[in-house]
Amino acid sequence: MAAKTLTIDGHLVSARPGETLLAAIREAGITIPTLCHLDGLSDVGACRLCLVEIEGQRRLQPACMTMVSEGMVVHTNTPRLQAYRRQIIELLFAERNHVCAVCVASGNCELQRLAGMVGMDHVRYEYLSPDCPVDISHARFGIDHNRCVLCTRCVRACDEIEGVHTWDVAGRGVDARVITDMNQPWGTSTTCTSCGKCLLACPTGAIFPRGVTVGERPHASERIALIVDARKQRW
Amino acid sequence: MSRLRIATIWLGGCSGCHMSLLDLDEWLIELAARADLVYSPIADAKRFPPNVDLTLIEGAIANDEHLELAQTARRHSKIIVSFGDCAVTGNVTALRNPLGTAQSVLQQVYIEHGDPGGVIPRDPGIVPVLLDKVVPVHQVIPVDYYLPGCPPSAPRIRALLEALIEGREPATDIRYG
DSSP: OOOOOETTTEEEEEEEEBBBHHHHHTTTTTTOSSSSOOOOOOOOOOTTEEEEEETTTTSOGGGGGOOOTOOOOSOOOHHHHHHHHHHHHHHHHTTTTTGGGGGGGTOOOOOHHHHHHOOOSSSSEEEOOOOOOOOSSSSSEEEEEEGOOOOOEEEEEIIIIOOOEEEESSSSSSGEEEEEEETTTTTGSSSOOOOHHHHHOOOSSSEETTTOTTTSSOOOOOHHHHHHHHHHHHH | OOOOEEEEEEOBOHHHHHHHHHHHHHHHHHHHHHHHEETTTSOOOOSOOOOOOOOOEESSSEEEEHHHHHHHHHEEEEEEEEHHHHHHHOOGGGGGGOOSSSHHHHIIIIISOOTTOOOOOOOTSOOOEEEEEEEOOGGOOOOOOOOOOEEEESHHHHHHHOOOOOOOOOOOOOOOO
């Protein structure tokens, strides 16, 4: 199949057919913010951070869910996109209780890094301050819903890589929560294999190894892609 | 050049941001050559004075005294900086918000989880009255600049102060935690 030629931020770029716009943008050496995307997992277009402008289309499109096509003209960093990206990050901070100063992931957190990247010097919205539970019933891991951004990377890693689907999402809107099995304490899950892939996938400090304290949870999400690649080589 | 009038105030925070300010070490001597510290927890002034050029606010708005001082500082200051994570986001000071109203928080802290026979402190006019919700400074007064960090490091504080003293726009510097 012939390569597709498209224009990204004024540069002519060639991409493989069937490739996502996000992959083409990255291959062109352009960085755009992402959160729910994780190399090695399927894409869901949930976080809307990778929205781009495509000429001739009125609506903004998530780059991770859009396939490249011939002649596409894409803008990745317009003032409109910058404003929406900052707004998205502010809303994530306002929706739960993200307190970097006391978080296991501080210094290794994608949300914290994104706040800097999109220029969030403060949050313009009222903090919802929900009363969120922390589940440390599992012998090795804990989940702190205060820090969850509902990216569903844990859900997809558990389902697609480990093949178990212990994790899922229950509830709607601001009441949505990631759950284990039938919305029961993680430690009582009969499907969880304690593999820790949810921990690797988590962009914030929501899922953490028990016993770590502030700033001690390393960021290791790239290991999900390593696992996927290693399996391809072996099989 | 007339000397700059600088103030710092300490609201609902741990004073860590002020400790970080003191971490500027010998640069404080250079600062003292160009500016007067007219009101601060580390200066002997009882009332917030008028005609302040620059005020750094550490801490979130957690009680009625914080609210009043922040409003006074705004009235008398040309530039207000939200100084540190508590001022910018509420941070640790706002961790009580999910526990409900001030009364509910006091009940849980002093009665349910306190010593046996504990009582809720109540001394009108002496002990400031908690607000129902801890809020960042910009939710009660307009803020001109934000310096997040818990605490912001001394070099980051210096970069901001140098820019503001020289009348430059400070570089964007965002680092929470």
